[in-house]
Amino acid sequence: MSQRQVLQVFEQYQKSRTQFVQTVAELASRPQNIETLQNAGVMSLLRPLLLDIVPTIQQTAALALGRLANYNDDLAEAVVKGDILPQLVYSLAEQNRFYKKAAAFVLRAVSKHSPQLAQSVVDCGALDALVICLEEFDPGVKESAAWALGYIARHNAELAQAVVDAGAVPLLVLCIQEPELSLKRIAASALSDICKHSPELAQTVVDAGAIAHLAQMILNPDAKLKRQVFSALSQIAKHSVDLAEMVVEAEIFPAVLTCLKDSDEYVKKNVATLIREIAKHTPELAQLIVNAGGVAAVVDYVGEARGNVRLPGVMMLGYVAAHSENLAMAVIVSKGVVQLAIALSEERDDHIQAAIAWALGQIGRHTPEHAKAVAVANVLPKLLQCYLRADVSEDLQTKSKKALKNILQKCVHLPALEPLLHDAPANVLKHVVGQFSKVLPHDSKARRLFVTSGGLKKIQEIKSEPGSALAEYVNTINNCYPEEIVKYYSPGYSDALLERVEQFQPTA
Amino acid sequence: MAAMVRLQRQINSLVEETYARKNEAEESRNPEYVSAVKIQSWFRATRCRSYLKHLNSSAVNIQRKWRGFLGRKYFRILIQNGVFILKLNYYNSMASKIQKVWRGYYIRKYIFNYYSRKRYLEALQVKNEIVRSELDEYAEQQAQIQQRMADEQERNNKIYAARKNHHLLSTEVIPGIYNSPFLPFPSEQEYELRSVKPLGIRRKKGDKSNRFDPAWKSYNLPRPEKLPPLVSKPQGPFREPQEVQEQRYKGFKPSLRVATNYYSLDEARKQMKAEEWVARINDDIFLPVKSRDPQYQKLLYTTSKYGHLPYGTKYFREEFLDKHITPMPFKTLVPPIPVFDKLNDTYSQGQV
Known part of the structure; x- marks a missing residue:
């Protein structure tokens, strides 16, 4: 056996590993394959490949894992149960930027499903590693780290507090100031996710000087960035008067109004939300x-x-x-x-x-x-x-x-109240009749109009329990009119008249 | 005695009369007794009744007085209360009149000013109109920009399609499909095809999409790269010949550092000294009037009861002159920078 033949074995092994991991990654990008992959036990096969000596294989394995975990929470759970996270977190600090991106992607995919999964990511010590990634030079790494941090912070106040305690906020604020649009976008969204839980968290973000930088980006032409910026500002402003005032002090005011005419629906919605959150205080x-x-x-x-x-x-x-x-x-x-x-x-x-x-x-x-x-x-x-x-x-x-x-x-605008007399139920009618009873004693024209429009007739038809407020109002209205008119309009008056005709004794 | 005799004679009649009287008395005694009792009872009753009447009338009298007293007392209290309520109502009504006027005045003056509210609302309407028109303008502008971009996109697409289908252009001999010989003039498409260049075969540059980007959705997987085969012919990229020529025949421009003599500073000093010596009037140094020799004052920290170091009086640092390698003093020199020194020897002087 020559040396070449020996080496050939290794080369072949490496090639097939590469091919396997690439194929799995490709397959994992289609939802219909996921079931099959899961049943074939892909998790346990991918895990050792995360520790492979070839960096490409490591990265691709991480990518495949991320895609699987992204698909549903069962698979994310499986990633957590498989003890893969500590490896990822460990290598997040060690490896090159491509691997960091892939690892941050896995963390993001796991933590997006539920607070428990996000908590398990935090428990692995991922936050510190992700925060270190935020200090990386490469914008792609920063972006995926910020994204993962945002997904972790989004679930509840404790997780957001954990992200804040890891010192992510100042770095996220620095990320907003980077030139890359996508990084800005994701950093703004992460800040928004952190702010939304409690006034204290929002105050932390404000103390890091986020408002000034966010306010600068209001007039940015990119719609997606604007969405996130406005969402972050409204999440900051919603908590307390002080925070809302700080947002207002960033001189956003005539400028945000133009964004209400933006072509993007969500920008408009977020701007309106921001204005609402400020106005409500x-x-x-x-x-x-x-x-x-x-x-x-x-x-x-x-x-x-x-x-x-x-x-x-x-x-x-x-x-x-x-x-x-x-x-x-x-x-x-x-x-x-x-x-x-x-x-x-x-x-x-x-x-x-x-x-x-x-x-x-x-x-x-x-x-x-x-x-x-x-x-x-x-x-x-x-x-x-x-x-x-x-x-x-x-x-x-x-x-x-x-x-x-x-x-x-x-x-007290009676023409508007009149239609309500005819089709309101008793509990609304009470208020309507009450208004009439307040106005009619003092306004002769209205009294006249009330009769001609058939309101008085309607009033007579109302069945009210004696002693109730409604009966009192009806009584007040009736007292404003001569007795004959009231009688004339009360139901059954014609019968009563006919009765009188019958009983009338003509004088001979 | 006569009396006695008369009595003796009369004795019978006397006895008889006595019996008669006694009988009569005996007969009338019972009715008299009853009558006496009757008279007594009447009298006593009358007396008792009159006493009782007296008592009654006295009690009534007392009660009357007492009741009258109490009644007058309560009546006075009632009157007082009535008057008090009357006054209270009156004062209240007066107070509410005053309060009404005052409140109206106060509110109109300090809180709700109808005219200022009206002015404010009018100004607000004007402001609203301005904002609306500005926003409409802005929206229109945005729409225009979008329209322009869409037009641009469409035009580019059209041009791209025309370039892609450039083979459908008619030649001198064979008319293309857009150039029907049965029509008086070729269709619009034909002109478009004529106006553009065909798509060339694009050389694949460094394929950007092949970059590894795991966090992103759209990317291709990296493929194991093989080393390119070795080639004999020289490989680019080369610089433009013009640029190469220019660099080759560039004139010699030594830097200031290279062009300057090392000893220029010393020479300049010498020069200055010489000039000063020439221009001097008197060799003795002029001294200012004020500078007399002052009394030497010892410094506080050099005076010590332990004496001071003999440095400078008994010895200096150079104690062992025989150990010096050269009697000449060292001259401080900036070490030469080898690149600059080499530059003059190796730099192309412009000959081919």
């Missing part, structure tokens, strides 16, 4: 947004968007209007009510309708002036319809009832 912040013309922009946005994208805009209008009557008036003069009324009739989903009903209730509950503005937009019948629909969800029912009640208790 205090009247001052809401006032600031109103003064910057934000309400007009959001109203336009509500008019243009459809479905779930509309929701944050609607809620923002509700929050602004809830703060004070002045702000509610600002929403009204910005034509917000009309737009909300249109949205209410367009949207079919219960949760969006509930949000719109809530917002309308917030706008109309301040003064009769506000209630009138809401009532003339012909919103009340629609709200009533929402309340009475058979297949309606409980949330929409309570919200629309609350809104109706809020608006009706302030509304």
